Amino acid sequence: MLKYQQIAEEIEKYIEENALQQGDKLPVLETLMTHFEVSKSTITKSLDLLEKKGVVFQVRGSGIFVRRHKRKGYISLLSNQGFKKDLEDYKITSEVIELEVRKPTQEAAHNLNISLDDEVYYVKRVRYIQEQTLCLEESYYNKSIVPYLNNEIVTESIFNYIKEGLGLKVGFSDIYLHMDKLSEEEAAYLGLENGAPKLLVESIFHLTNGQPFNFSKVTYNYQQSQFFIQANSHFS
Amino acid sequence: MLKYQQIAEEIEKYIEENALQQGDKLPVLETLMTHFEVSKSTITKSLDLLEKKGVVFQVRGSGIFVRRHKRKGYISLLSNQGFKKDLEDYKITSEVIELEVRKPTQEAAHNLNISLDDEVYYVKRVRYIQEQTLCLEESYYNKSIVPYLNNEIVTESIFNYIKEGLGLKVGFSDIYLHMDKLSEEEAAYLGLENGAPKLLVESIFHLTNGQPFNFSKVTYNYQQSQFFIQANSHFS
């Protein structure tokens, strides 16, 4: 692991262990430099990383401070990992409804940048939080990138398998949100009444080289799910 | 304006003007360095900025490529500016329902980190897109930071006034999303039926020094609004 990542982790751990709160000040750059025995630019890089993740914010002329959102139980829309991490205090389970190789829908083909003749793994599952339905997920994996999936993998963490098992590197993702009312089928899966509110989250995940490998449509139970985002400036 | 920001803008403009598409390759670092006559680290900084904004992605050993989401008419949840920019092809208008100085609600006081005795500007408005209701917004501004607002400012862009008029620098924001059904009052304002789906977006905006200056609750019309997010990796 790289130095600046290592250091970022240690700083984050330090914040965690000492239960630092929003606004608390971290040691100054100089101190961090000498403590970790690296150059200024490496520390800066660590801090930039933590800033992107929403862990700290830096104020020129003043210092480095802890940033921390106060609410618990929210799913991060930026985590790129599913919500395992956000909801680690809760019991998350999955029930696989369907798992097979098939041809993509037009929509899936378009979003995965493949042809209608190419093959995808289609996964449909319901996910539960504390025995309550959390969401209904339909997911398409480009088979030429993810050549094999089975029930066990799909019941556990697919992304973990992709990273650890296949050695692929997940890069950026595009996420689209829509609101609507539940269809009869969706309502049945989620145990809600027909026409209840739903949030549809469509995601396209890419490898670090820009190739899209997964397109998924997730319909959330409006009673069980709340989301959060941490945004930074750099937007003129 | 700083060099690396300037260069980032120029690169973005270049992409725009030449209508580069997702996956198109930009000139290599070396070329950009000599073209802009700056050091490698400055170009790198420009590109990191563009990467954060979701404009490009970089692949080690390969090159710098254009990243571009394909769908139009989506509101960016990360833009930190309201949606003026995303929806610039559409006609956005505002109707001010209420504007006054008052004491904050408990919720607002908590999110703005002020006491119940402090004063806030309370703004309530309905926003329209192409004559259709888009959202109902309730917003609280810390009066000790934003000491004056009037109807004209509130009808136009409040954030623009805060930045240009007051010279304040907007930093990061925390955003929370909830789903629910519209109350009778909300339904009336939005012209929808009671109990229809709603997305409630709560945002807390901070200055660059970490002070929260605005807390807002926006209820979106489920028929008119769709959102997007561009996420990057840096999430272990």
Add this chain to the structure above:
DNA sequence: TTGATTAATTATACCGGTACAATTATAATG
């Protein structure tokens, strides 16, 4: 005590360098 001026602190911009890792192109091999 207050307010303004100055100095010290602290993060950021920018330079220019070396080493390295991932990818892609080329050449060699069977």
Add this chain to the structure above:
DNA sequence: CATTATAATTGTACCGGTATAATTAATCAA
């Protein structure tokens, strides 16, 4: 022709430096 080894390309990590801008602390004046 396909496969493998090798070389060239290209972005990233890391160093260490100078200068500068924003903030905060200290000093001085009224």
